[in-house]
Amino acid sequence: MTSATPSIGTSPSSSSSLRGDVDYDVLIVGAGLSGVAAAHHLRERCPSARFAILESRSTMGGTWDLFRYPGVRSDSDMFTLGYSFRPWHGEKSISGGQTILDYIRDTAKAFGIDKIIKFGHKVTSANWDSQAARWTVQVHRTEGNVDMETRYTCKFLYMCSGYYDYDEGHEPRWPDMEKFKGRIVHPQHWPADLAYADKRVVVIGSGATAVTLVPAMADTAKHVTMLQRSPTYIFSLPARDKFANTLRKWLPSTLAHKLIRSKNVLLTMYLYNRARRKPEETKQLLIRAAGWQLGPEFDVDKHMTPRYNPWDQRLCLVPNGDLFKAVRAGKASIATDEIERFTETGVRLRSGEHLDADLVITATGLKLKMLGGSVISVDGRQISLGDTVSYKGMMYSDVPNLASSFGYTNASWTLKAELIAQYVCRLVNHMKANHYDVCVPRLRENEMGSLPAVDLTSGYIQRASNILPKQGLHKPWKYHQNYLLDLASLRFGALSDGVMQFERRPMTTARLKREAQEPA
Numbered sequence: 001m002t003s004a005t006p007s008i009g010t011s012p013s014s015s016s017s018l019r020g021d022v023d024y025d026v027l028i029v030g031a032g033l034s035g036v037a038a039a040h041h042l043r044e045r046c047p048s049a050r051f052a053i054l055e056s057r058s059t060m061g062g063t064w065d066l067f068r069y070p071g072v073r074s075d076s077d078m079f080t081l082g083y084s085f086r087p088w089h090g091e092k093s094i095s096g097g098q099t100i101l102d103y104i105r106d107t108a109k110a111f112g113i114d115k116i117i118k119f120g121h122k123v124t125s126a127n128w129d130s131q132a133a134r135w136t137v138q139v140h141r142t143e144g145n146v147d148m149e150t151r152y153t154c155k156f157l158y159m160c161s162g163y164y165d166y167d168e169g170h171e172p173r174w175p176d177m178e179k180f181k182g183r184i185v186h187p188q189h190w191p192a193d194l195a196y197a198d199k200r201v202v203v204i205g206s207g208a209t210a211v212t213l214v215p216a217m218a219d220t221a222k223h224v225t226m227l228q229r230s231p232t233y234i235f236s237l238p239a240r241d242k243f244a245n246t247l248r249k250w251l252p253s254t255l256a257h258k259l260i261r262s263k264n265v266l267l268t269m270y271l272y273n274r275a276r277r278k279p280e281e282t283k284q285l286l287i288r289a290a291g292w293q294l295g296p297e298f299d300v301d302k303h304m305t306p307r308y309n310p311w312d313q314r315l316c317l318v319p320n321g322d323l324f325k326a327v328r329a330g331k332a333s334i335a336t337d338e339i340e341r342f343t344e345t346g347v348r349l350r351s352g353e354h355l356d357a358d359l360v361i362t363a364t365g366l367k368l369k370m371l372g373g374s375v376i377s378v379d380g381r382q383i384s385l386g387d388t389v390s391y392k393g394m395m396y397s398d399v400p401n402l403a404s405s406f407g408y409t410n411a412s413w414t415l416k417a418e419l420i421a422q423y424v425c426r427l428v429n430h431m432k433a434n435h436y437d438v439c440v441p442r443l444r445e446n447e448m449g450s451l452p453a454v455d456l457t458s459g460y461i462q463r464a465s466n467i468l469p470k471q472g473l474h475k476p477w478k479y480h481q482n483y484l485l486d487l488a489s490l491r492f493g494a495l496s497d498g499v500m501q502f503e504r505r506p507m508t509t510a511r512l513k514r515e516a517q518e519p520a
């Protein structure tokens with residue numbers, strides 16, 4: 001049992017240790033977009049559940065608090081990246097990082113979720129005890145300069161800890177980096193005092209971060225070069241959604257939010273499915289649209305024609321074509337080449353070209369980390385996630401009473417995060433109503449997963465293939481990446497589907513028997 005101060009409203013009862021009970025019914029790990037959604041749905045749908053959020057950092061918001069590089073913004077629309085239960089009032093549909101952070105914080109405050117977050121609580125390990133049917137969660141606590149270890153117990157562990165390493169991004173090494181006289185910065189750790197006015201900047205990368213940074217820095221920098229090894233599909237959309245803004249003028253905000261959200265869900269699904277069904281047509285459309293915005297002088301074949309099909313990797317969105325405008329205005333340029341080595345004054349490319357730079361930004365991506373880096377074991381046996389098969393994209397084969405929040409790669413993260421939250425609530429309620437202690441998706445031998453859980457060819461996914469769970473060929477072991485199919489499965493599908501097993505401890509069975517024999 002813990003020595004930590006319980007939080008109001010969700011605290012364990014003071015006699016819980018005497019009853020041999022657990023500290024919490026549900027422990028949520030992480031106070032980002034997913035953790036707040038998880039807490040909201042638990043409070044709404046499982047009002048008697050005792051739960052808390054453990055957050056390793058001293059602030060909430062996760063991704064939207066950590067990333068502070070210039071221009072940081074969403075790359076999907078805020079009506080679907082925002083919550084179903086809290087209308088997005090922002091003026092822009094593609095919104096800046098600070099506005100998103102404010103929205104998450106305000107939501108937490110509006111629903112009293114901020115009060116149940118235990119900051120400075122980093123989960124380092126969790127062990128499931130089958131006899132006791134509970135998790136013992138080991139937590140490293142930081143309070144000011146003081147570090148200490150704490151333990152909590154819970155019936156259900158709900159990991160909302162994101163999918164990447166908060167401590168470091170992916171930073172490849174190139175020859176002679178140490179000789180470079182300028183500064184090298186990774187966007188995950190943007191120094192607050194970084195001055196780049198009138199500087200020559202090279203941004204290495206072609207993903208969402210690079211295409212955001214280049215136009216944002218181009219306004220004040222002397223020149224920004226986006227240096228990519230190979231091109232990515234980049235498309236432009238208006239930052240403001242005219243349809244949404246009109247609807248919001250005429251309809252009550254909740255209704256407008258629902259309608260706009262539904263429209264965006266369906267439109268995104270339609271465009272994704274069309275791209276997968278007609279890759280060549282979509283490819284030509286995207287390349288032509290980019291070329292048209294970049295102008296006739298621009299070498300579209302070299303810089304805008306990826307080697308893969310649309311949605312083999314995520315597409316990159318640029319609001320109002322800001323990247324294209326910066327290139328066309330001569331403030332930014334794109335180089336497609338490989339780095340041979342760094343020099344004192346910049347970067348030498350394989351083609352022999354030299355890019356002069358005062359500042360190099362390595363927008364080279366994230367380092368994936370599952371379950372917040374915590375060591376998970378079942379009865380003392382450590383679980384390697386790469387050996388498990390993902391159940392409905394949110395639980396793991398043969399790991400009891402544990403779910404994790406993992407969003408879509410082809411639509412807004414929050415859509416799936418909320419479906420998972422609602423499914424967890426259904427599980428918690430079903431177990432309580434039927435006196436079950438355990439829920440566990442059991443894998444039969446002929447269902448072994450062979451495919452990677454995330455079917456993107458992007459570098460950050462490929463680098464992490466050994467730490468990601470697998471997926472099977474059939475549901476419920478197969479990933480849908482489709483909101484409507486997941487809605488049917490997670491909101492309305494039967495909980496007892498022949499795979500999910502509900503079990504009682506012998507103690508519970510004996511208690512139920514005793515109670516049944518007692519006179520009313």
Ligand SMILES: Cc1cc2nc3c(=O)[nH]c(=O)nc-3n(C[C@H](O)[C@H](O)[C@H](O)COP(=O)(O)OP(=O)(O)OC[C@H]3O[C@@H](n4cnc5c(N)ncnc54)[C@H](O)[C@@H]3O)c2cc1C
Nearest residue numbers: 030032033034056062063074075076123161162372412413
């Ligand atoms: C720059 C950037 C832009 C993005 N833009 C979009 C977008 O436009 N649309 C979209 O759909 N997705 C986007 N994503 C994906 C994005 O990560 C999700 O949209 C979403 O913010 C993830 O929320 P989360 O709460 O699941 O995870 P996170 O935001 O990563 O939050 C996880 C929280 O868990 C905490 N935590 C981690 N490990 C532990 C531990 N061991 N113990 C305790 N606490 C822990 C962290 O400190 C953090 O607060 C973007 C990602 C990045 C990096």
